[in-house]
Amino acid sequence: MTLDTLKLYCDVVRLRSFSRGAAANKVSQSAASQSIQQLEAELDLPLLDRSRRPLQPTEEGRTFFEACRTLLQGFEKARAELSAVKQRVExxxxxxxxxxxxxxxxxxxxxxxxxxxxxxxxxxxxxxxxxxxxxxxxxxxxxxxLSYPAATRALEVLPLRSEPMVLVAHPTHRLARRRSLVAADLTGEKFVAFDHDLAIRKAIDRALKQHGVKVEVVMEFDNVETIKQAIGINA
DNA sequence: AGGTACCTCGCTCCTCTGGG
DNA sequence: CCCAGAGGAGCGAGGTACCT
Missing domain, CATH: 3.40.190.10 (Periplasmic binding protein-like II)
Structure with missing residues (x-):
């Protein structure tokens, strides 16, 4: 007696037909008939009245059907819960x-x-x-x-997002009120920069060099937060 | 390799239903 | 009421997968 047999039995009773019950379980009518006969032999009880059309469960068969249905519903519920646990991200x-x-x-x-x-x-x-x-x-x-990651064989680099590089200045700085700037406007300015060994610093230096701009680096930090604080206090 | 379980296939038998 | 056809269940033979 397996859950498959019990499900087959429930489908045969529900559909009032061996053929339809068998089809619902993807087995032949003969296999369905034999499985249910075996089930009846194991229980030593007739579960179906085959003399009537469409076939009907016997009194015992009806009781067994209800019990099987509850059992199968419980099994499906347990399986769904296990599936939910399996899919849980933890x-x-x-x-x-x-x-x-x-x-x-x-x-x-x-x-x-x-x-x-x-x-x-x-x-x-x-x-x-x-x-x-x-x-x-x-x-x-x-x-x-991080920004400007170096691709190596040991690392897989995935772009997360792109954002524009901006210039920031203290509100009292002479360039702060300007609506727009060109690279040449930065020539000779005091510059709070990233540490010289950082990839982002190298990218900025390359960009300035491309435009022929030389700035006076007065401080170097390894993170933008400290740079912003240094600008903020007009260091 | 042999045993077992379970399946399909082909056939037979039974029941139901509709027409005469 | 009888008969024929359709649909469905049961049975036996044989095939296949799995286990020991």
Whole structure:
């Protein structure tokens, strides 16, 4: 006696036909007939009245049908619950991010993520860009978020988004009131820059050189937050 | 390789239904 | 009421997959 046999029996009773019940279970009519005969032999009870058309369950057959239906519904419910558990997203994802992303963007993304996957946990660490790469390479982080990532064989780089590079100045700076600037306007200006070994700094230096602009680097920081603070206090 | 379970196929038998 | 056709169930033979 298997669940398949019980389902077959329920379908035969429900559809009032061996043929239709068999078709519903993708077996031949003969196989359905034999399965139910075996079921009756195991129970030592006639479950169906075959002398009538359409066929009818006997009194015992009706009782057995109700019991089988409850059993099968319970099984389907349990299977659905197991399936839901299987599909549940859980565990911990370790994210290493540069300060600007970690302090602003990540918290914005984490709220909907945690709402959608309440059984998951996010461990966020804000690091220097080089350390973000190291964390991923050393399996200390599952993923890293940074700007200007260098593609290597050991790293898969996926673009997250693009955003414009902007120039910022203290409100009292002579360029702050200008609606637009050209690169030449920056010549000789005091510049708070990223550390010279960062990819973003190299990209900025390349862009300035392309336009023949020389600036006076007065401070270097490894993250945009500190740069913004330095500009803010007019350092 | 042999045993077992389960299946399909082909056939027979039974019941129902509609027409004469 | 009788008969023929259609639909459906049961039975036996044989095939296949799986296990020991």
């Amino acid at each position: 565990g911990t994802v370790r994210v290493a991010a540069i300060y600007s992303v970690g302090l602003h963007d990540m918290s914005r993304h984490m709220q909907p993520f945690m709402a959608a996957y309440p059984h998951a946990r996010v461990l966020l660490e804000c690091l220097h860009p080089h350390k973000v790469v190291d964390a991923v390479l050393n399996d200390e982080a599952d993923l890293g978020v």
